Amino acid sequence: MGLRNYLNKIKPNFEKGGKLHALQSVFDGFESFLYVPNNTSKSGSNIHDSIDSKRIMSIVVIAMLPALLFGMYNIGYQNYAAAGKLAEAAFFQMFLYGFLAVMPKIIVSYVVGLGIEFAWAQWKGEEIQEGFLVSGIIIPLILPVNCPLWILAIAVAFSVIFVKEIFGGTGMNIFNVAVAARMFLFFSYPSQMTGDKVWIANDTIFGLGNKLADGVSGATPLADVSHGVVPNVDVTDMMVGLVPGSIGETSVIAIAIGAVILLWTGIASWKTMASVFAGGIIMSLLFSSLGMTPISWYEHIILGGFCFGAVFMVTDPVTSARTEPGKYIYGFIIGAMAVIVRVMNPGYPEGMMLAIFFGNMFAPLIDYCIVQRNISKRLKRAK
Numbered sequence: 001m002g003l004r005n006y007l008n009k010i011k012p013n014f015e016k017g018g019k020l021h022a023l024q025s026v027f028d029g030f031e032s033f034l035y036v037p038n039n040t041s042k043s044g045s046n047i048h049d050s051i052d053s054k055r056i057m058s059i060v061v062i063a064m065l066p067a068l069l070f071g072m073y074n075i076g077y078q079n080y081a082a083a084g085k086l087a088e089a090a091f092f093q094m095f096l097y098g099f100l101a102v103m104p105k106i107i108v109s110y111v112v113g114l115g116i117e118f119a120w121a122q123w124k125g126e127e128i129q130e131g132f133l134v135s136g137i138i139i140p141l142i143l144p145v146n147c148p149l150w151i152l153a154i155a156v157a158f159s160v161i162f163v164k165e166i167f168g169g170t171g172m173n174i175f176n177v178a179v180a181a182r183m184f185l186f187f188s189y190p191s192q193m194t195g196d197k198v199w200i201a202n203d204t205i206f207g208l209g210n211k212l213a214d215g216v217s218g219a220t221p222l223a224d225v226s227h228g229v230v231p232n233v234d235v236t237d238m239m240v241g242l243v244p245g246s247i248g249e250t251s252v253i254a255i256a257i258g259a260v261i262l263l264w265t266g267i268a269s270w271k272t273m274a275s276v277f278a279g280g281i282i283m284s285l286l287f288s289s290l291g292m293t294p295i296s297w298y299e300h301i302i303l304g305g306f307c308f309g310a311v312f313m314v315t316d317p318v319t320s321a322r323t324e325p326g327k328y329i330y331g332f333i334i335g336a337m338a339v340i341v342r343v344m345n346p347g348y349p350e351g352m353m354l355a356i357f358f359g360n361m362f363a364p365l366i367d368y369c370i371v372q373r374n375i376s377k378r379l380k381r382a383k
Contacts, residue, residue, distance in 0.1 A: 057133040059265055063258035064137055064312060070254040071247040072098030075145050076209065078200045078244055083210035097208040098145075101201050102247055105140040108149050112156040113139075120165050132160065132170075138178035138312060141248025142305060142353070143185070145201045151189055155181040175360045176319045182353045199244040220244050222304045222342065226349035230294045231303075238302045249308040259311045268315040271327040276310040277301065279335025287343050300339055309352040310335065319360040323370040330366055334359040 076094025080086050113132040139156060159181035164173045199220055202212035221231035221243055233243050241251025249255075262268035284297035293300070301307065314320060314334050321330035334355045341351035348354060 056267055059267055060134045060262065060312070061137055063261040063267075064141065064248065066254035066257040067248040067251060067308065068102070068137065068141060069095075070241055070251040071141065071249075072102050074098065074241055074243075074250055075101050075201050075247065077242055079202070079209045079212070082200055082202075082212055085210060093208060097201070097205060100205045100208065101145055102140065104149060105143070105147070105152055105247075106137060108153050109139050109156050110136040112153045113160050116157060116160045116165070120169075132164075132177070135159070135177040135181075138248075139181045142178060142182050142246050142308070144199050145247055146199070147185070151185060154188075155185045158184050171318055173318060174364070176313055176316050176356060179313060179353050179356045179360070183357055186353070220304070220349070222349040225293065225295055225303075225342070226346040228294055235299070235302075238299065243303075246305060249305040252302045252307050255307045255311050262311065262315065268311070269317075269320075269327050271324065272315050272320055272331040273310055275328045275331030276314050276335040279332035279337075280306060280310075280339050281335075283336040283339040287339065293343050300342065304342075304350050305352040306335075306338055309338070309356055313356055314359065319363060321363045321366045321370075323367045326363070326366040326370045330359055330363055333362070 073091070073095045075098030076089070076096070077086070077098075079097060080089040080094055110132075113136050117132055136156075139159070140152070143152065159177045163175050163180040164170065164177050167173045200212065201209065203209065204211055221233050221238070224231040237243055239252045241254060243250050259268070259273065263270055263273070280301055281297055284293070284300040287293045288295075288297050295303075310331075314331060321327050334352075337355035337358060338351040341348055341354050345351075
């Protein structure tokens, strides 16, 4: 009650005529994040419950915490493993090293992204939108740990301005903001996003970790697959996540915990999520039967960003298909395309981000075709 009373006390300063009226959007943004807005609808819409989009975004962030926390540990694990000092390192040492490596990226992502959103809202005289609460943490999680902060800042600024705000803000963007940032980095700074040196943290942080030579860092398992080599990684490590890779994408178990949270709360569509895995499994089985890939179908699913993308990015309600039959089609296309890109294009071993990007592009067309089909059926029945 104390915080609520304090906000009520200072609120007149931010309303029209108040001395801080120019910062009204900023105040509204913080107030609605802390408390559910006590507004009633003035239109013909029906209010089903008190949850708003900020609450939904907060649950998605909570669902990603297991992947984030394990990613921090894995960063330290990979560094000490590459230095041959795993036996000397304690769990807390490895986790703290990863924490110190990841937190600057999360801070830069939120400062740049939310800063642009705040400035945009003030300029337009609108409410601050909440979509970047999720994008701000997804973007660092899908990047290599050695991605420079200045490059991350450029990618965040590009994605927020040109992929989101220029289309009208949250709910109006065609492409997933985090996917656009990843694609921008891949094509604009390929030397920082591909190759062996970007996947393992190779420097000390406040006395933690080990200084590694550039040649020590190893390629991701999918990079080996793209060259026709079977990765020397145990399936258990693949599931747990003790493999080189982007910060939050390695642990299937941590991602599965997030999936359970999203499905249990009803935030993510099980139809979209399940169809992504169906498309990936069927296409992986096809390529395996043709001898076109050196790994089995289940390794395609648990390696790289496939699981992370299927759970946290393909299910984005703004950029995915919204019709019920369209969710099956949309997810299946993305899952199948991710494996196709991996197998058919050695220059792009990951595949999932590109598949989501193209899936976003065709989602409106999928929904349009489903709606028109339903309209045609109803017209025939009416006649």
